[in-house]
Amino acid sequence: MPLAAILPLLLTAQPWEKGKHGGRLIVAQKAESKTLNPVLAIDAPSREAIRLLHADLISINRHTLRTEPALAESWTVSADGRQYRLKLRRGVHFSDGHPFDADDVVFTFQVYTDPKTAAPQRDLLQIAGKPVSARKVDTHTVVLELAGPYAAAERIFDGIAMLPRHLLEADYKAGRIAQVWNLATAPEKIAGLGPFRFAQYKPGEAIVLERNSHYWKKDDSGAPLPYLDEIQLRPLGAEDAQVLRFTSGGVDVLNRISARSMDALGKETAARQDIHLEDLGGGLESNFLFFNLNPATATHRAIFQNADFRRAVSAAIDREAIVRLVFGGKATPLWTHVTPANAHWVNRSLPRPAKSLDTARALMRKAGLTTNAQGRLCTANGKPLEFTILAASSSQERPQMATLVAGDLRELGIGVQVVTLELRALVDRVLNTKDYDACVLGIGGGDADPNPEMNVWLSSGSMHLWHPAQDKPATPWEAELDSLMREQMVTLDAAKRKRLFDRVQQIEWEQAPVIALASPNILVAARRRLGNFRPAILDPYTLWNAERLYWRSPK
Amino acid sequence: MSTRRWSLVLLAAVHLALAAAGYLAPYDPAEQHRAWPNVPPVRPHLFDASGTFAGPFVYGLTPLGNWGGYKEDPAKRYPIHFLTQGRLWAAGPDAPAFLLGTDELGRDQLSRLLHGGRISLAAGLLAAALSILCGISLGMLAGYREGLAQTLILRGAELSLALPWLYFLLGVRATLPLALQPESTFLLLSAAIGCIGWARPAVLACAATRVARHRDWVRVAQSFGASRMHILRRHILPELLPIALAQAVILIPRYVLAEVTLSYLGLGIHDPGVSWGTMLAAARQLPVLVSEWWLALPCAAVAIVFQVYQFAARAWEDRAFGYTEGNAGRPDRSVAVGGHTSAAPHSPTMGEG
Numbered sequence: 001m002p003l004a005a006i007l008p009l010l011l012t013a014q015p016w017e018k019g020k021h022g023g024r025l026i027v028a029q030k031a032e033s034k035t036l037n038p039v040l041a042i043d044a045p046s047r048e049a050i051r052l053l054h055a056d057l058i059s060i061n062r063h064t065l066r067t068e069p070a071l072a073e074s075w076t077v078s079a080d081g082r083q084y085r086l087k088l089r090r091g092v093h094f095s096d097g098h099p100f101d102a103d104d105v106v107f108t109f110q111v112y113t114d115p116k117t118a119a120p121q122r123d124l125l126q127i128a129g130k131p132v133s134a135r136k137v138d139t140h141t142v143v144l145e146l147a148g149p150y151a152a153a154e155r156i157f158d159g160i161a162m163l164p165r166h167l168l169e170a171d172y173k174a175g176r177i178a179q180v181w182n183l184a185t186a187p188e189k190i191a192g193l194g195p196f197r198f199a200q201y202k203p204g205e206a207i208v209l210e211r212n213s214h215y216w217k218k219d220d221s222g223a224p225l226p227y228l229d230e231i232q233l234r235p236l237g238a239e240d241a242q243v244l245r246f247t248s249g250g251v252d253v254l255n256r257i258s259a260r261s262m263d264a265l266g267k268e269t270a271a272r273q274d275i276h277l278e279d280l281g282g283g284l285e286s287n288f289l290f291f292n293l294n295p296a297t298a299t300h301r302a303i304f305q306n307a308d309f310r311r312a313v314s315a316a317i318d319r320e321a322i323v324r325l326v327f328g329g330k331a332t333p334l335w336t337h338v339t340p341a342n343a344h345w346v347n348r349s350l351p352r353p354a355k356s357l358d359t360a361r362a363l364m365r366k367a368g369l370t371t372n373a374q375g376r377l378c379t380a381n382g383k384p385l386e387f388t389i390l391a392a393s394s395s396q397e398r399p400q401m402a403t404l405v406a407g408d409l410r411e412l413g414i415g416v417q418v419v420t421l422e423l424r425a426l427v428d429r430v431l432n433t434k435d436y437d438a439c440v441l442g443i444g445g446g447d448a449d450p451n452p453e454m455n456v457w458l459s460s461g462s463m464h465l466w467h468p469a470q471d472k473p474a475t476p477w478e479a480e481l482d483s484l485m486r487e488q489m490v491t492l493d494a495a496k497r498k499r500l501f502d503r504v505q506q507i508e509w510e511q512a513p514v515i516a517l518a519s520p521n522i523l524v525a526a527r528r529r530l531g532n533f534r535p536a537i538l539d540p541y542t543l544w545n546a547e548r549l550y551w552r553s554p555k
Numbered sequence: 556m557s558t559r560r561w562s563l564v565l566l567a568a569v570h571l572a573l574a575a576a577g578y579l580a581p582y583d584p585a586e587q588h589r590a591w592p593n594v595p596p597v598r599p600h601l602f603d604a605s606g607t608f609a610g611p612f613v614y615g616l617t618p619l620g621n622w623g624g625y626k627e628d629p630a631k632r633y634p635i636h637f638l639t640q641g642r643l644w645a646a647g648p649d650a651p652a653f654l655l656g657t658d659e660l661g662r663d664q665l666s667r668l669l670h671g672g673r674i675s676l677a678a679g680l681l682a683a684a685l686s687i688l689c690g691i692s693l694g695m696l697a698g699y700r701e702g703l704a705q706t707l708i709l710r711g712a713e714l715s716l717a718l719p720w721l722y723f724l725l726g727v728r729a730t731l732p733l734a735l736q737p738e739s740t741f742l743l744l745s746a747a748i749g750c751i752g753w754a755r756p757a758v759l760a761c762a763a764t765r766v767a768r769h770r771d772w773v774r775v776a777q778s779f780g781a782s783r784m785h786i787l788r789r790h791i792l793p794e795l796l797p798i799a800l801a802q803a804v805i806l807i808p809r810y811v812l813a814e815v816t817l818s819y820l821g822l823g824i825h826d827p828g829v830s831w832g833t834m835l836a837a838a839r840q841l842p843v844l845v846s847e848w849w850l851a852l853p854c855a856a857v858a859i860v861f862q863v864y865q866f867a868a869r870a871w872e873d874r875a876f877g878y879t880e881g882n883a884g885r886p887d888r889s890v891a892v893g894g895h896t897s898a899a900p901h902s903p904t905m906g907e908g
Contacts, residue, residue: 260842
């Protein structure tokens with residue numbers, strides 16, 4: 001059994017340390033949070049802050065990747081999978097002291113699923129085209145009704161913050177809910193069920209969160225959580241600035257850093273005992289190359305439609321070089337987008353061949369390409385094959401991966417240019433104007449379950465990167481992908497879901513709509529004296545157990 | 556040798572070196588030596604470990620882990636050969652003869668510096684030529700015609716001077732197709748940069764033309780019925796040539812910097828092409844800059860180009876105002892401007908006693 005599967009179980013088997021109360025934790029963020037309103041937040045810094053202020057009904061344990069009770073202490077599922085009956089914890093209060101009950105749950109689902117609110121959670125809570133509805137049975141029992149069966153439905157409730165009806169109902173009815181709970185809001189007007197409460201906003205400097213004295217979780221000895229008095233979220237910009245502050249003592253936790261920064265930190269702090277660097281191994285993120293398979297684009301892109309061509313490109317790529325040169329060895333080569341760290345879902349029967357130019361040339365010949373006297377690969381009309389690969393300029397790694405791929409393809413005689421673009425402009429080209437040849441992008445990290453990827457694998461999906469938002473599947477293999485993904489989404493039998501998703505990965509391997517490259521390791525850093533620091537491969541990597549973090553010794 | 560001569564020698568040397576990049580560079584600039592990423596500058600040797608002369612050679616390198624650096628392997632020696640494979644020097648395909656190190660993908664920095672400099676400098680030269688051609692032409696027209704033409708051209712120049720050039724460049728670049736052939740990218744980039752700099756030459760040319768058109772020989776030519784074109788070409792334009800040359804030595808390094816900036820931002824030359832800007836983009840991260848300092852060498856190259864042109868500009872200024880060696884600050888009586896001198900006979904000229 002691979003280490004990636006065993007390690008989380010070993011970690012959760014370890015009991016939590018009994019912590020000491022007190023102290024302040026300073027966390028670096030790339031940018032400042034824009035809002036504290038769960039109904040509005042789509043940027044990562046805002047979501048990070050909101051996770052600390054609020055709680056959900058069911059959580060995904062970041063180590064086991066399985067669901068566990070949170071505000072719902074238990075639940076039952078009907079035989080058809082369409083009804084979840086949740087028993088809520090008793091004696092739970094919001095940070096302002098107001099009791100939490102079923103009315104808050106019903107209110108929360110009403111707000112999130114209201115089309116007028118346009119909450120980012122709304123898409124997540126749509127099953128079979130209809131929103132999940134909540135019905136109160138008694139003060140501590142709710143029933144969630146789904147329009148159709150949905151495999152592992154309880155996973156969608158992770159991160160869905162429960163909203164206080166007593167504070168927000170009036171604003172919701174007045175149509176003002178999107179305007180409340182911004183950074184200028186007085187702290188006493190914001191209440192949540194999370195381990196911390198909003199205390200202060202220092203513009204451009206920090207968001208200060210203080211302990212929530214009404215937090216419902218206790219440690220194993222019955223002592224109240226969280227241990228920390230305060231968490232400060234500091235927007236420090238680029239990773240270089242965060243690392244500098246960390247080494248100088250201005251920041252206590254780096255949530256995720258690149259392999260380059262990790263290497264530099266390791267060298268600099270080799271003699272220091274106060275810094276702990278951790279390489280968690282492979283994560284769930286995958287980086288891949290894909291071609292523009294939209295029809296009716298430029299004629300030089302016709303060859304991209306040929307699966308033999310795409311497989312040839314995949315065969316020509318030196319993934320070991322990408323892992324070594326781009327990530328300093330701190331990454332895993334990939335042949336499908338499901339990473340080995342996703343131990344439950346990865347299809348281990350698929351081949352993982354090393355780079356082979358002979359295989360690539362044979363496939364290119366099969367695709368109808370010929371080599372001219374200058375050694376250039378030419379299409380059927382005799383023109384040398386040339387195309388560009390787009391990569392986001394904000395990432396240091398993706399342009400490097402694209403350049404290595406370009407170098408591999410030049411060995412085959414294909415002319416490749418690498419063009420970097422700002423991320424939003426790149427996504428616009430891929431999803432809207434569709435004016436590109438090929439692109440290197442990355443996805444994943446949100447959840448191990450395949451269901452959040454429906455939008456990528458369904459041909460009608462807006463994130464079906466290579467040919468989005470199709471009216472009907474353009475190819476038989478995409479039709480099969482649609483059928484498989486829809487079936488696994490509503491199959492409650494775990495083993496059958498696995499078989500269905502294995503077949504999805506096999507089609508991905510055969511047709512190569514995305515050519516997986518590498519998955520970077522999850523690399524984090526913290527002060528060594530921070531107790532219960534157990535980072536995970538699922539976001540939020542370091543603060544998912546913020547209520548249990550504590551200082552073993554004062555600064 | 557006088558400063559002016561030195562500056563010309565240096566200018567010529569830099570340009571020749573970059574023009575001969577294909578001959579001087581030991582490797583293809585896009586070639587990835589994947590076994591040798593992040594190699595620091597390699598020292599060539601003449602004598603082996605026992606002190607025996609062994610000709611120019613480099614030792615093999617043993618990597619010390621990912622990003623861990625390298626150490627020389629005395630057991631492996633790779634001789635350097637001259638005038639081979641169409642290059643000035645080379646050391647064989649397996650030899651780590653990277654005199655200025657390699658980048659993160661194992662590409663030789665010396666080869667990229669030479670080839671990239673050729674692109675950056677050529678873009679600067681082409682853009683400056685375009686700016687000066689447009690500027691001088693429009694300035695001459697404005698200065699000679701006066702009236703509405705002058706008003707429009709001078710107001711347009713003022714507007715152009717007021718625009719922040721970088722944002723203007725970004726805007727112009729945004730209108731161009733994203734992915735072009737390297738040659739097309741180079742030409743369009745040069746044209747875009749050249750478009751922003753016409754204003755200053757135009758204003759200077761306009762002022763000089765307004766003075767020149769009142770000169771005696773111009774009036775005499777007019778009275779003899781010389782056409783406007785004849786007067787502009789034979790009598791006005793020679794007076795503007797010093798302005799053009801002076802602007803050239805000022806604008807070229809600035810346009811080199813503009814091309815470097817655009818390429819650094821990903822809006823100029825793309826891989827597999829190389830320019831100093833794309834090289835500097837690899838050194839963006841602080842850990843990279845600290846541990847692989849050689850990736851910042853294009854900064855030194857840009858500084859050298861600037862300094863060489865600065866010397867040339869200074870030397871030109873001295874000549875234009877008649878300053879001689881050891882006579883700085885005191886104007887010489889011969890004022891050689893525009894080929895028409897108002898000098899008294901027997902006036903000493905630059906460099907003479």
